[in-house]
Amino acid sequence: MKDASRVTIICLLAFGVLVLASASRAQTRPPIAQQIAKTYGLDSFGQIEAIRYTFNLELAALNIKLSHKWEWEPKTGRVSYEGKDKAGNPVKATYLRSELGSQPANVKDEIDPAFMNDQYWLVFPFHVIWDTGADVEDTGKHKLSFGKGSVERVVVKYSSGGYTPGDTWELYVGSDNRVQELVFHHGGSAKPSLVVATFAGYKKAGPLLISTEHRGTADDKPLRISFSDVSVRLTGSDNWINAQ
DSSP states (O other): OOHHHHHHHHHHTTGGGGSOOOGGGOOOOOHHHHHHHHHTTGGGGGGEEEEEEEEEEEEGGGTEEEEEEEEEETTTTEEEEEEEOTTSOEEEEEEEGGGGGGSOHHIIIIIHHHHHHHHHHHHHHHHHHHOTTEEEEEEEEEEOSSSSSEEEEEEEEEOSSSSSTTOEEEEEEOTTSOEEEEEEEOSSSOSOOEEEEEOEEEEEETTEEEEEEEEEEETTEEEEEEEEEEEEEETTOOOEEEOO
């Protein structure tokens, strides 16, 4: 994997915003924010012991095609990774995010940032509620970029913390409270500065609703992000439930 590809992955989304601002800055969320999160299974997230998924990225303009395989335990912060290094050699790592400071450089500088980016694509509807450093606004009906008609536009702007203060996400939400499109504006000078992508290929993995297919553009260049091999394991069970 080329250096440029790693930078592109990290900069696609504001992976760092999971480092939340203080609770005192928590903003009042419009009702639609809670409705979106509930639609994706927020009320049942406490039942999730572990999530498995493979993040796949294709950027034809930069000749980038890669996959990251993850197993994430939200309650413990344990993360397992399988992928490749810059030379294309297989890499595996398992670590606790609470002990990130003691991990090797490749985990701190490459693997964990990639985990944050990929996890945001997987469960961003939950971050609309989770992330206290974001201002969330329901701006009413707006036209879709790819689809037909108008849907509710919810703007999530990170005013502090995060990868870059000023990062802004626009969620285009249908009457069923499912995200249909996402527009990401980078708050800094890093590229890509604008990502527009669909939310499609919906599947249920246990109680969670997952969008497995995102097609669009990154600075007007073709982009495809997809998730494969998605499954969850519930608390008290040894069985994995495949998304379908």
